[in-house]
Amino acid sequence: MKKIVNTVLVLVLVVPMALIGFVYYAWMVQKRSKSASEWMIHTNLQIDRLRTLALLDNNYTNNIREMLLLDKTTLSTSDATLPDSMKKLLHVIQTNENGDTATRQIMIQLNTILQQKIDYNRQVLLAAAQQPALAKQLITASQSKALRSRLRWIVMGFIQVKRNSLITRISKDNQYTLYSFWTTITISLFTLLLILIESRYIYRLFKKLKTRTNQLYKREQCFMRLAEETELILFKAGLDGIFTYVSKRAAEMTGYTNTELVGKHFSIFLKEATWKKLEEFYLHQVTTGDDYTFQEFEIITKSGARRWVEQLATIIYSEDGTINGFQCIVRDIDKKKNNDDQQDYLQECLDAILDNMPSMMFIKNLDGKYLVVNNRFSEMIGIPKKDIIGKRDEALHCDWVTRYAELDQEVISTGARVKQEDIITVNDQTFHFLIIKFPLYNQEEELIGICSIGQDFTEKAVYIQAMEKAHQHATEAINAQDMFLANMSHEIRTPMNGIIGMTNLLMQQKELTPIQLEYTNAIKRSANHLLSIINEILDFSKIKAGKLHLQRQPFDLFEVIDNTLFPLKLQAQQKGLAFFDETDNAIPTRLLGDEIRLKQILTNLVENAIKFTPSGKILFKVSLAGESTDSATIRLGFEITDTGIGIAPEQHELIFQSFSQTHADNARKFGGTGLGLTITKELITLQDGFITVDSQLNEGASFYFELPFIRNHAVITNKAEKELLLSSDKPLQGKTILVVEDNEINQQVVFHTLRGAGARTDVVNNGHTALEMLDHKLYDCIIMDIQMPDMDGYQTTQAIRQKGIQTCIIAMTASAIKGEKERCLLAGMNNYISKPFEPQDLFHMILKELGEPLPETTEKAPPAKIVTGTPLNLDTVYNMMSGESDHVKILLEELLDSIPQKFTEMNYLVKEQRWEPLYMLAHQMKFNLNVAGMKYASEMAYTIERDARLTENLDSIPTRIREIMDIYYQHVPLIKEHIEQC
Numbered sequence: 007m008k009k010i011v012n013t014v015l016v017l018v019l020v021v022p023m024a025l026i027g028f029v030y031y032a033w034m035v036q037k038r039s040k041s042a043s044e045w046m047i048h049t050n051l052q053i054d055r056l057r058t059l060a061l062l063d064n065n066y067t068n069n070i071r072e073m074l075l076l077d078k079t080t081l082s083t084s085d086a087t088l089p090d091s092m093k094k095l096l097h098v099i100q101t102n103e104n105g106d107t108a109t110r111q112i113m114i115q116l117n118t119i120l121q122q123k124i125d126y127n128r129q130v131l132l133a134a135a136q137q138p139a140l141a142k143q144l145i146t147a148s149q150s151k152a153l154r155s156r157l158r159w160i161v162m163g164f165i166q167v168k169r170n171s172l173i174t175r176i177s178k179d180n181q182y183t184l185y186s187f188w189t190t191i192t193i194s195l196f197t198l199l200l201i202l203i204e205s206r207y208i209y210r211l212f213k214k215l216k217t218r219t220n221q222l223y224k225r226e227q228c229f230m231r232l233a234e235e236t237e238l239i240l241f242k243a244g245l246d247g248i249f250t251y252v253s254k255r256a257a258e259m260t261g262y263t264n265t266e267l268v269g270k271h272f273s274i275f276l277k278e279a280t281w282k283k284l285e286e287f288y289l290h291q292v293t294t295g296d297d298y299t300f301q302e303f304e305i306i307t308k309s310g311a312r313r314w315v316e317q318l319a320t321i322i323y324s325e326d327g328t329i330n331g332f333q334c335i336v337r338d339i340d341k342k343k344n345n346d347d348q349q350d351y352l353q354e355c356l357d358a359i360l361d362n363m364p365s366m367m368f369i370k371n372l373d374g375k376y377l378v379v380n381n382r383f384s385e386m387i388g389i390p391k392k393d394i395i396g397k398r399d400e401a402l403h404c405d406w407v408t409r410y411a412e413l414d415q416e417v418i419s420t421g422a423r424v425k426q427e428d429i430i431t432v433n434d435q436t437f438h439f440l441i442i443k444f445p446l447y448n449q450e451e452e453l454i455g456i457c458s459i460g461q462d463f464t465e466k467a468v469y470i471q472a473m474e475k476a477h478q479h480a481t482e483a484i485n486a487q488d489m490f491l492a493n494m495s496h497e498i499r500t501p502m503n504g505i506i507g508m509t510n511l512l513m514q515q516k517e518l519t520p521i522q523l524e525y526t527n528a529i530k531r532s533a534n535h536l537l538s539i540i541n542e543i544l545d546f547s548k549i550k551a552g553k554l555h556l557q558r559q560p561f562d563l564f565e566v567i568d569n570t571l572f573p574l575k576l577q578a579q580q581k582g583l584a585f586f587d588e589t590d591n592a593i594p595t596r597l598l599g600d601e602i603r604l605k606q607i608l609t610n611l612v613e614n615a616i617k618f619t620p621s622g623k624i625l626f627k628v629s630l631a632g633e634s635t636d637s638a639t640i641r642l643g644f645e646i647t648d649t650g651i652g653i654a655p656e657q658h659e660l661i662f663q664s665f666s667q668t669h670a671d672n673a674r675k676f677g678g679t680g681l682g683l684t685i686t687k688e689l690i691t692l693q694d695g696f697i698t699v700d701s702q703l704n705e706g707a708s709f710y711f712e713l714p715f716i717r718n719h720a721v722i723t724n725k726a727e728k729e730l731l732l733s734s735d736k737p738l739q740g741k742t743i744l745v746v747e748d749n750e751i752n753q754q755v756v757f758h759t760l761r762g763a764g765a766r767t768d769v770v771n772n773g774h775t776a777l778e779m780l781d782h783k784l785y786d787c788i789i790m791d792i793q794m795p796d797m798d799g800y801q802t803t804q805a806i807r808q809k810g811i812q813t814c815i816i817a818m819t820a821s822a823i824k825g826e827k828e829r830c831l832l833a834g835m836n837n838y839i840s841k842p843f844e845p846q847d848l849f850h851m852i853l854k855e856l857g858e859p860l861p862e863t864t865e866k867a868p869p870a871k872i873v874t875g876t877p878l879n880l881d882t883v884y885n886m887m888s889g890e891s892d893h894v895k896i897l898l899e900e901l902l903d904s905i906p907q908k909f910t911e912m913n914y915l916v917k918e919q920r921w922e923p924l925y926m927l928a929h930q931m932k933f934n935l936n937v938a939g940m941k942y943a944s945e946m947a948y949t950i951e952r953d954a955r956l957t958e959n960l961d962s963i964p965t966r967i968r969e970i971m972d973i974y975y976q977h978v979p980l981i982k983e984h985i986e987q988c
Contacts, residue, residue: 024197031190035183042179048102049168055099056116060161062092063123067145067154070130074142079135089124096120106171112164119160123153239336242322245292245329247272247285259315259338261308275305288319292329297321302339314343366439366460369446374398374414377455386432386460406430410458413443417456421445438467505533523906556692560718561601563593563642568761570605571626572769574612576750579771581616584623586782587768592630593642596718603689604713608644610682611709615648622649622706623778631712639716641695647708653701661699662687686711736764737849741856742784745769746776746802747791747818749930751901755937756789756818758893759845773802780806785813787852790835792819792826793926800833807834814855816848819929880939880984895985901938902981905931909971912950916964924963925954935974938981943973 066088073081080086100113126149134141144150239259242251248271252264260267260275273281280303291299299319304312316339322331360367366383368376376394384391387404399408406428413424423444430437439460446455509530512518518526571587578585615624624646631643653661661683690697690711701707738760745756748771760767768783770776772794788806792799803815817830817838827838836855839848853859884894908931915924928951936944946966953959 021197021201024193027193028190031186035186038179038182042175045175046172049172052099052103053165053168055095056161056164059092059095059099059116059120060157062088062095063120063157064154066092066127067123067150070127070134071145074130074134074138074145077138079138081131089127092120092124108167109164112160112167116157116160116164119153119156123157126150126153237338240334241267241336242331242333243272244331250331259307259313259336260305275307276303277306280304288332291319291321295321295329313338313340315339364462366458366462368394368458370414370456370458372418372453372455374411382462383460386430386437388432410441410443413441414456417443417445418453421453436464437462438464505529509533527903556603557600558598558716559601560596560598562595563597563715564589564595564766565761566601566604567608567628568767570608571612572754572757574609574616575769576753577613578616578624579775581619582621583616583619584775584778585626585770586623586779587626588628588783589766590629593628594640594717597640598716598718599713600693603693607686607689607711607713610686611644611646611711614682615646615650615707615709618707619648619650624648637717639714641712641714643710643712645708645710647706649706652703652705653699653707654703655701662697736762737853739764741765741786741852743767743787743789743852744776744779744783744785745789746771746773746794746799747789748772748794749791749933750904751897751934751937752791752930754893754897754900758897759848760789762893763845763849773797773799773805776802777805777809780809780811780813786856788813788815789818790815792817792830793929795923795926799835800829803834814852816851816855898938898981898985901934902978905934905938905974908934909967909974912967913964916967919960921954921957921960925951928954931970935970938974938977940973940977943970946970946973 066085069081069085069088073079096117100117103109103113126144130141130144130150133144237255238253239255240251240253241249241256243249248269249267252267254264256267257263272284276284284301284303287299287301297320300316301319302314302316304314306312316337318335318337320333321329322333324330360378360380363380363382366386367378367380368383369378370376375396375398379391379394381391384394387394387402387407389402394402399411402408409428410426413426416424423442425440425442427438427440430439439462441458441460443456443458445453446457448454509526512526567587567589571585575585612624612626625648627645627647629643629645631641633640687697690713693713695711695713697709697711699707699709741764743760743765745753745760745767747753747756747769750771753769753771757767757769768779768785770779774797776788790799790803794802797805799817799819806813806815814837815835817827817835819826819838819840830838837851839851880894908927912924912927912931915921915927928947932944932947932951935941935947947970950963950966953963
């Protein structure tokens, strides 16, 4: 190993030195090449400048000669400046020339001859001004030619000197480059030769090392195989006692496989006292350096059994001579340690087991003699064991024993196990036994006897009989309960239906006064409330009886949520509560589940939140809580939070108990049976969900529950197929729209119209709540009513724009006053639509303002109405409700409930001469009466709105209100008749 290290060190030193040489050579070549290139450029530049100088002198002389030939006395301005240019150029050449002595002498001669030439030409120019003939003689004289020749000779001499110097420089660089090249080649060859020699040397060393390693590995493998073949256990462990290798034989002795033991501490086999003793012993071995030690100790196997072993421990040394572990051989000496009467001890244990068995047990030989019997068998036949051993069945004089003698022959003939159940009577006591008989074989597979076990299952048989009777009684009780529920449902619902039905008939009477109609409505509301309580009790009874069955039908989740929350939002608004809802867009729309029970759960929880919240807000949130690995099943989380009276922590469990409420006076203050939350929890549990509550007293409450649903990938049929056909061309599919409208009827109209077009719609009844909603949720469009109390549509729009919200806002009002549209646009709204409106016009306006392509409009036939032969014109309401009779029915019922109260308010406002609120109320009545099909009454309400706003014709307003009331009450029976036919 030391030789390899020295060789590698030599290579490590030589290779960097060679690399340094290469780098230095490359640097020097680059440096000299750069210097030569710069020198050549400078030389060529100087030669070009000198040539330019000679050319300028020649041009100057030629210009003078040409001037004389043309009989001119002066040169042009540009020609006259040539001598100065030549001097400047000569100065530049001299400044940039740092050559040898010869070059400097040439520069001196050039300066002298150039000055002489300039002076001579100046004499010629002076003569040309006074004696032109003399000037011509001077320009052609031999002195002029001599000066020109001398200048040319000096220039050529300078060029020759520079060229000779260049040739000399290049020759020296070539010699240096050649010398450096061969020097580098020599060093490279030497380095390569040295690397090859050292590599061969290293290769031979590694080959020897590999050979020795293989030999050691083979020896180790032979040793390991030898250890595996023996009954001994071989293992290696570090100084920390962790096993690093264990032979396969360990499983036979300890119950642990070798792979289980690797990485474990040896103390898993030892009691604490033994472990401490061995740890001290082997630490002493490490300290003293003893190569071999022997120890005997008791181990605990995986099954809990104890076994004595003998261990030979050898110290393992590392290459540097330090101790890094132990190699041990373990031998089983358990038999040696056990005493000689171990077999007798085991026999006694076996006899004790047999005697204490609750089952009868005996062994016979092939002749039918009893060889072994236990106490239970002796007790059953009433004969001591010593009097049974060695006898046959007929000698025992026991009827039930002799009955099973035939089974012995069956076991002997077939060699298979047989069993039989029987009832045995002993001392007037009855026992139920399962008799099992099976053959016994020796090591040579020869039949040597028969073993019989009689298992006593008397208690089990009695228990089964009791269970059968209990099941029969339970079935009878369930049938009685079912009969009771059926009778209760019939006996209670029948009079309730009569009360509600007779109330409806009473409400259809034309002779009822408004006060009587109000009383009748109160009776109907009370009856409906009582019926809901009865339904809760019956649902609770069905749940407890296990008769409530869940459905798995396809449904639209968002439609269920919208339909459920819409009336609850109205209820919250009537109580002055803000209602916010949030839905996770990641939730799929179409699911499989029980939509009816989901509606029931949501209604119970949200109604509770509204009931127990005197003021503040309600928050409803739906989120995707999880999904299965194949995404087929999802879990939805529903959270309902309120700011109500709250629940003390110690009463959280109480609220889910039957007929329980948190306060004794809650039933008087808020009503209810105390079953709502109980039924809700039961319904959630039945659907494999859970519900939790987080609340403090006077700090509101938050209910959270999760339910699993299945994604609907199946082919949609029946109701779901019709819903898909309707949704395929919904123009507002996927849009979220906020409706700000204070009139309940108008709220329902706009809500159902937009929802029928596929939009997700929220409804609020004032501008303040709208601003709060916009703080929590983003919308694609806002439908804004103009006339609202406290904060009208203009003020609400301005507040929205001041928040920086640029959501599209469309004004919706029944006002027809000139300039209304311009006022809406000036307030910051995007567009304006008047009521009553056509749904297609509203859809197109929304899509246009959102910048989306408009769907092609198709002319549809007016929806078929059930009413025939009446003066009612319900086209408006059917168009708004997209022809859905259920929605029309709900809207008309709301109209019948709300319009009489508005008549009372209008009369009161006239009496108090409060014209502004009267104008707003007449504005609402105009739209409500138009929806109800009473166009003439709607037009008269418009005249009241106009006059109340302008404070004109105020004396005739009471008369017009009475006329509207007469028209309305004349049409009430027709509207009710239509509602019954829907």
